[in-house]
Amino acid sequence: MLNRFMQMRLRDLVILAVILFALPLFLNNPFHYDLATQMAIIAATVVGLNLLVGFAGQISLGHAGFFGLGAYFTGIMTSNYGWSSVPALVVGAILVGIVAWIVGRPILRLKGHYLSMATLAVGFIIAIILNNERALTGGPDGMPVPAFTVFGWELSPFGSYNLLGMELNGSEAWYLFAAVVLLVAVWLAQNLIDSPIGRALRSVHGSEVAARVVGVDTARYKSLVFVVSAIYASAMGSLYAHFQGFITPAVAGFDFSILFITMVVLGGMGSTMGVILGAVVLKLLPQVLADFQELETVMFGAILMLTMIFMPKGLLPTIQTAVGKRMKKKAGGQA
Amino acid sequence: MLKTILRRTGKFAAIAAAGLVMSAQAAEPIKIGSFLSVTGPASFLGDPELKTLEMYVEKINEEGGVLGRQLELIHYDDVGNASNARNFASRLIRSDRVDIIVGGSTTGATMAAVPLVEQAKIPFISLAGAVVITTPVKEWVFKTPQSDRMAAERILADMKDRGITKIGLISGTGGFGSSGRTQTLEVAEKMGIEVLADETYSGSDTDMTAQLTNIRNTDGVEAVLNFGFGQGPAIVTRNYDQLGIELPFYQSHGVASDSFLELAGDAAEGLRLPASPLLVPDSLPEDDPQKDVVQSYKAEYEARWDSKVSTFGAYAYDGLMLAVQAIEAAGSTDKEAVREALENIQGYVGVTGVYNMSPEDHNGLEADSFRMLEVQNGDWKLVN
Numbered sequence A: 001m002l003n004r005f006m007q008m009r010l011r012d013l014v015i016l017a018v019i020l021f022a023l024p025l026f027l028n029n030p031f032h033y034d035l036a037t038q039m040a041i042i043a044a045t046v047v048g049l050n051l052l053v054g055f056a057g058q059i060s061l062g063h064a065g066f067f068g069l070g071a072y073f074t075g076i077m078t079s080n081y082g083w084s085s086v087p088a089l090v091v092g093a094i095l096v097g098i099v100a101w102i103v104g105r106p107i108l109r110l111k112g113h114y115l116s117m118a119t120l121a122v123g124f125i126i127a128i129i130l131n132n133e134r135a136l137t138g139g140p141d142g143m144p145v146p147a148f149t150v151f152g153w154e155l156s157p158f159g160s161y162n163l164l165g166m167e168l169n170g171s172e173a174w175y176l177f178a179a180v181v182l183l184v185a186v187w188l189a190q191n192l193i194d195s196p197i198g199r200a201l202r203s204v205h206g207s208e209v210a211a212r213v214v215g216v217d218t219a220r221y222k223s224l225v226f227v228v229s230a231i232y233a234s235a236m237g238s239l240y241a242h243f244q245g246f247i248t249p250a251v252a253g254f255d256f257s258i259l260f261i262t263m264v265v266l267g268g269m270g271s272t273m274g275v276i277l278g279a280v281v282l283k284l285l286p287q288v289l290a291d292f293q294e295l296e297t298v299m300f301g302a303i304l305m306l307t308m309i310f311m312p313k314g315l316l317p318t319i320q321t322a323v324g325k326r327m328k329k330k331a332g333g334q335a
Numbered sequence B: 001m002l003k004t005i006l007r008r009t010g011k012f013a014a015i016a017a018a019g020l021v022m023s024a025q026a027a028e029p030i031k032i033g034s035f036l037s038v039t040g041p042a043s044f045l046g047d048p049e050l051k052t053l054e055m056y057v058e059k060i061n062e063e064g065g066v067l068g069r070q071l072e073l074i075h076y077d078d079v080g081n082a083s084n085a086r087n088f089a090s091r092l093i094r095s096d097r098v099d100i101i102v103g104g105s106t107t108g109a110t111m112a113a114v115p116l117v118e119q120a121k122i123p124f125i126s127l128a129g130a131v132v133i134t135t136p137v138k139e140w141v142f143k144t145p146q147s148d149r150m151a152a153e154r155i156l157a158d159m160k161d162r163g164i165t166k167i168g169l170i171s172g173t174g175g176f177g178s179s180g181r182t183q184t185l186e187v188a189e190k191m192g193i194e195v196l197a198d199e200t201y202s203g204s205d206t207d208m209t210a211q212l213t214n215i216r217n218t219d220g221v222e223a224v225l226n227f228g229f230g231q232g233p234a235i236v237t238r239n240y241d242q243l244g245i246e247l248p249f250y251q252s253h254g255v256a257s258d259s260f261l262e263l264a265g266d267a268a269e270g271l272r273l274p275a276s277p278l279l280v281p282d283s284l285p286e287d288d289p290q291k292d293v294v295q296s297y298k299a300e301y302e303a304r305w306d307s308k309v310s311t312f313g314a315y316a317y318d319g320l321m322l323a324v325q326a327i328e329a330a331g332s333t334d335k336e337a338v339r340e341a342l343e344n345i346q347g348y349v350g351v352t353g354v355y356n357m358s359p360e361d362h363n364g365l366e367a368d369s370f371r372m373l374e375v376q377n378g379d380w381k382l383v384n
Helices: A002-007 A011-026 A030-055 A063-080 A085-107 A114-132 A170-193 A196-206 A208-213 A218-244 A254-267 A272-310 A315-334 B002-025 B043-062 B082-095 B107-120 B148-161 B175-191 B209-216 B232-242 B258-268 B291-305 B311-330 B335-343
Strands: A148-150 A153-155 A160-163 A166-169 B030-036 B071-077 B100-103 B124-126 B141-143 B166-172 B194-201 B223-227 B249-251 B272-275 B346-349 B354-356 B371-376 B379-382
Touching: A011 A030, A011 A170, A011 A272, A030 A063, A030 A170, A030 A196, A030 A218, A030 A254, A030 A272, A030 B082, A063 A085, A063 A114, A063 A218, A063 A254, A085 A114, A085 A148, A085 A218, A114 A254, A148 A218, A153 A170, A160 A170, A166 A170, A170 A196, A170 A218, A170 A272, A196 A208, A196 A218, A208 A218, A254 A272, A254 A315, A272 A315, A272 B071, A272 B082, B030 B043, B030 B082, B030 B311, B043 B071, B043 B291, B043 B311, B071 B082, B082 B100, B082 B107, B100 B311, B107 B124, B107 B141, B107 B175, B124 B311, B148 B175, B148 B223, B148 B249, B148 B272, B166 B175, B166 B209, B166 B232, B175 B194, B175 B223, B194 B209, B209 B232, B223 B232, B232 B249, B232 B258, B291 B311, B311 B335, B311 B346
Parallel strands: B030 B071, B030 B100, B100 B124, B124 B141, B166 B194, B166 B223, B223 B249, B249 B272
Antiparallel strands: A148 A153, A160 A166, B272 B371, B346 B354, B371 B379
């Protein structure tokens, strides 16, 4: 029974769901919910990025650009033009997808890491535009974003709601919403990975030449997954903007792009659960280290370095291998 | 080895326990929360602000605290990032449960925290400049620095006094410069001053000769104003001198510091800017109500930290003192009472200016709290 469960295709998804819905038992004030909500949104973004990094072996150094573009598109459309949140999110994601396709398509025909450079440039350009188009974006001082609305129903971190007889405050409601979004994001990503596209991508990651020889249109698959990951980023950017209620061009900044990539590498490239763990750890660190103000950056760097040196595969895969070995040993001992 | 560690832990636990007992005996401290950009690109704001808060919280506690209770400062470093600022504001309000917040070094950081503060109904005194923070008035949000709009008003009024009605404007594209540019254009229109040339430069530019040449070649320009921050204005000043432009030259309060004089050197000679009286503590007239406060703040800060006092630290000084005064007036830390007391503070003499708060004005300063300074012989000279 346990063995069957462990081999289930959606095993990870079930585990994640259990963790997400059990977590409120350990959260005891709105600040914790606040953080958990942000983690879920960022984690969903990173799950999308992981498709590109972990499965297609390409690195995007401008993912915050897409994230910021989604955030600002939502912000501008909902506050200046009276759009509802869902159409703004969808149209924003489509536009970002198109931008990513235009950037990625020609470059991904080439071999090697040209995409990193192109995305680096795109990220910078987006950040510069957001900084300078003061009339639209409010410039470096940022802009406010209204609450998330669907058909006139509003999800605000400050509201209070009633779900199946349970009284929820705004932070708890947002957390549940973000948890569901993360589950959907993971489910979509898992399906993509287990589809022919996913297999094609892994073959590209393994050996691009071999993939081509067996007839995989590598450029097409690589640009496809790049577009998908950009859409993930844009959609999550939109939600993030609604949740935060205020955005500045820093959401599209280079630092944020690097943070995304770090989450993927730290958590474990190619492991969906791993990158979620990476997102949680990196989002939690600044809060945990806040008491060591002067040493914060040093400790942050040290933790990253140690992980890279001793767990080059990332946190979760290393732990999994270790646990797996142990279990085998035990099983061997019994037999 | 292990033994030493154990022993140390034991000692530490004992000290901690003693501390707990002691604090239980005294009255609950008043918690003052703060998030500042102590490191990162805006550290020149956050660093003196934090030093000022730490030093005066200590001083107030030595003198017996407020309402017989000690002050406790809880502060976080937002690294100049607005989302961090929002998270730390959330932590201060919901986890640390502070009584009042004095912080927010940049406009972005402040504005990111505003929705939370408004919802949680906690008095918040911001240390950032832009007009948007208190216009329109937000019930729980106050601020201590003058706005860039006041700086624009002060500069343009000084120009008018000198009979100047047509100016050229050059501004940085950063947050400070572009907000200043917008305000200057609006105020100029109101005051009947024509902005004939409107040039910009980005923070990383190293030569502004082209923009200045454009301004020089515009017919009718009678004076030039540069709204910017950081090293940009120093370069503009040098280029201005190199091009030999003879028109009166104005800078904004963004560069009102001694380090600007060092950067710009002789080229700064004769330029004017609006600034805090903190730059000219000794040449303030004897009857200036701020003279004592300004001089003692400067002396105390420099004695304690062995570094030059800065205008930004003064914002924190005024923020803390306003908070203390409001809590004393309210007689408790009841949030609504403190907010009302803050709103009704009249005639508080601070380092930055004399504050007269009202329900319609949560800043409480007038444009003439800026002093007009001119650079003469490599030093600031009070002209107005």
